[in-house]
Amino acid sequence: MMGDMANPPTYPQPREDATNAPLIAGWREGRLMLQRCGDCGRAFFYPRPMCPHCWSEKLAWFEASGRGRIVAYSHVFKPHHPAFDAEAPIVLIEAALEEGALMLTRVVGEDRTNARSRMAISLVPMPEAARYPLPTFVLA
Amino acid sequence: MTKSDIGIVGCGQTPYSKRAQGTLVGYLADAARRALDSAGMARGDIDGLAVAAFQLPPDNAVTLAEQFGITVSYADYFTAGGAGSVAMMLAAKRAIEDGQAKAVLCVAGDLYDVGAHYRLMGNFNQALSNYAQPHGFGGPNGLFALVTRKHMEAYGTTCEQFGRISVGQRASAALNDNALLRGPMTMDDYLNARMIADPLRLFDCVLPCTGAEAVVVAAVDRAPKGKGVRVLSGAEQHNHPPGEVAPLHIGAALYRDRLWARAGYGPKDMQFAQIYDDYPVMVAIQLEDLGYFGAGEAPGFLARHDFAWNGSLPLNTGGGQLSCGQTGAGGGMIGLWEAVTQLRHEAGARQVPKVERGLVAGYGMVGYGHGLGSASVVLERA
Numbered sequence: 001m002m003g004d005m006a007n008p009p010t011y012p013q014p015r016e017d018a019t020n021a022p023l024i025a026g027w028r029e030g031r032l033m034l035q036r037c038g039d040c041g042r043a044f045f046y047p048r049p050m051c052p053h054c055w056s057e058k059l060a061w062f063e064a065s066g067r068g069r070i071v072a073y074s075h076v077f078k079p080h081h082p083a084f085d086a087e088a089p090i091v092l093i094e095a096a097l098e099e100g101a102l103m104l105t106r107v108v109g110e111d112r113t114n115a116r117s118r119m120a121i122s123l124v125p126m127p128e129a130a131r132y133p134l135p136t137f138v139l140a
Numbered sequence: 141m142t143k144s145d146i147g148i149v150g151c152g153q154t155p156y157s158k159r160a161q162g163t164l165v166g167y168l169a170d171a172a173r174r175a176l177d178s179a180g181m182a183r184g185d186i187d188g189l190a191v192a193a194f195q196l197p198p199d200n201a202v203t204l205a206e207q208f209g210i211t212v213s214y215a216d217y218f219t220a221g222g223a224g225s226v227a228m229m230l231a232a233k234r235a236i237e238d239g240q241a242k243a244v245l246c247v248a249g250d251l252y253d254v255g256a257h258y259r260l261m262g263n264f265n266q267a268l269s270n271y272a273q274p275h276g277f278g279g280p281n282g283l284f285a286l287v288t289r290k291h292m293e294a295y296g297t298t299c300e301q302f303g304r305i306s307v308g309q310r311a312s313a314a315l316n317d318n319a320l321l322r323g324p325m326t327m328d329d330y331l332n333a334r335m336i337a338d339p340l341r342l343f344d345c346v347l348p349c350t351g352a353e354a355v356v357v358a359a360v361d362r363a364p365k366g367k368g369v370r371v372l373s374g375a376e377q378h379n380h381p382p383g384e385v386a387p388l389h390i391g392a393a394l395y396r397d398r399l400w401a402r403a404g405y406g407p408k409d410m411q412f413a414q415i416y417d418d419y420p421v422m423v424a425i426q427l428e429d430l431g432y433f434g435a436g437e438a439p440g441f442l443a444r445h446d447f448a449w450n451g452s453l454p455l456n457t458g459g460g461q462l463s464c465g466q467t468g469a470g471g472g473m474i475g476l477w478e479a480v481t482q483l484r485h486e487a488g489a490r491q492v493p494k495v496e497r498g499l500v501a502g503y504g505m506v507g508y509g510h511g512l513g514s515a516s517v518v519l520e521r522a
């Protein structure tokens with residue numbers, strides 16, 4: 001239902017490094033991993049070596065619920081990379097995750113163009129999740 | 141307040157091209173030569189060099205000095221994207237005030253076209269490359285579509301109101317031979333253009349192009365008679381507000397009061413506004429944060445004003461990036477170039493009558509979701 005499962009497009013991939021490895025490893029199993037600060041308690045995205053709110057290095061990875069809401073959305077008719085052309089329009093969103101972190105991501109699925117601000121979203125489940133390089137969402 | 145004697149004594153702009161052709165150093169040299177001519181200076185008068193160009197690395201200001209064959213006591217390679225040129229000019233002014241140099245050549249430009257723009261934006265910085273590129277984010281069009289959507293939903297701004305910026309500037313571009321898009325454009329043309337990244341249509345998005353700009357910063361009395369431009373005040377603020385993906389504010393909100401207080405003027409005293417215009421929504425956000433109207437009042441302000449060079453608010457009086465094209469990092473200097481040209485009364489058919497002072501605002505350096513940099517100056521004919 002989400003395209004050719006056996007031959008996913010060759011999407012550009014994030015470059016794995018010491019900071020973001022848990023995010024990328026978690027998503028390979030369909031889990032959304034976030035960092036939370038041990039000092040100020042805030043969860044954030046994208047991965048960093050220190051808390052952007054208080055500079056603490058006491059950071060812990062945890063599995064987020066995978067639920068959130070759309071803050072803003074766009075139907076991108078002209079993706080900037082050919083791997084996405086067959087899926088245009090890409091529904092790009094700013095997502096507010098339940099845990100408080102903000103994320104740029106996209107909504108996929110046949111009904112994706114129904115996306116509107118404030119709508120609830122949830123993670124693409126496995127095994128479809130494995131198709132996408134980073135945590136990706138569907139309308140809940 | 142005491143007025144600084146250091147200002148802008150010359151400016152130059154190369155022809156713009158839709159195709160990336162020639163070489164970057166060639167374009168920067170062409171802009172530099174034109175700026176020196178305009179300043180009535182020779183190469184040997186320059187003892188400082190600052191440069192803004194995304195495609196310059198692995199080269200930098202010092203290796204550019206080697207290319208140019210000049211020795212300099214001040215060299216600076218920019219940061220802050222579209223805010224970089226204004227920030228660079230302010231840094232050059234401080235270097236001269238500190239005695240580090242006497243005349244600094246500031247150049248900006250890129251060998252840009254649509255393909256080069258997409259290649260650059262996919263790897264613009266670590267956060268975009270790692271966490272936006274894998275989603276097919278559509279480059280800046282996708283990101284600024286989110287900001288535009290948020291502006292419309294928060295304030296009730298309409299596409300037609302944003303369109304008044306693009307349409308008004310196009311009227312000025314008709315009088316600028318260097319504008320790549322200078323044919324007439326009506327509101328219907330704007331609204332019926334193809335959708336790029338909803339709600340952004342074709343004429344909301346800048347055309348990446350090739351070209352370069354330059355200004356010479358020095359004591360204003362070194363300019364040819366009647367051609368000096370004073371810097372009444374300047375400020376910059378980057379990554380404000382921190383931690384947001386698509387905010388409706390920029391750093392100018394923090395420095396606005398200081399900028400105007402030091403200038404001794406307010407927005408109403410400005411006879412033009414050259415405001416970084418990669419997308420109309422960012423013009424609206426900068427105008428708000430620079431104090432042209434109150435919080436959330438963009439819809440009424442945009443509806444009420446005519447933004448052509450001879451309108452009620454002369455905005456990006458050469459057509460801006462939306463009509464001229466965006467020469468990569470040179471997009472941050474086109475407003476400065478146009479402002480100096482206007483203040484020298486050299487703008488020809490689009491000359492704002494009797495212009496004495498105006499505002500230039502730079503904005504840019506797209507990070508994880510939006511442009512992070514903001515830098516502004518208030519300029520006055522010396």
Ligand SMILES: [Zn+2]
Nearest residue numbers: 037040051054
């Ligand atoms: Zn913290």
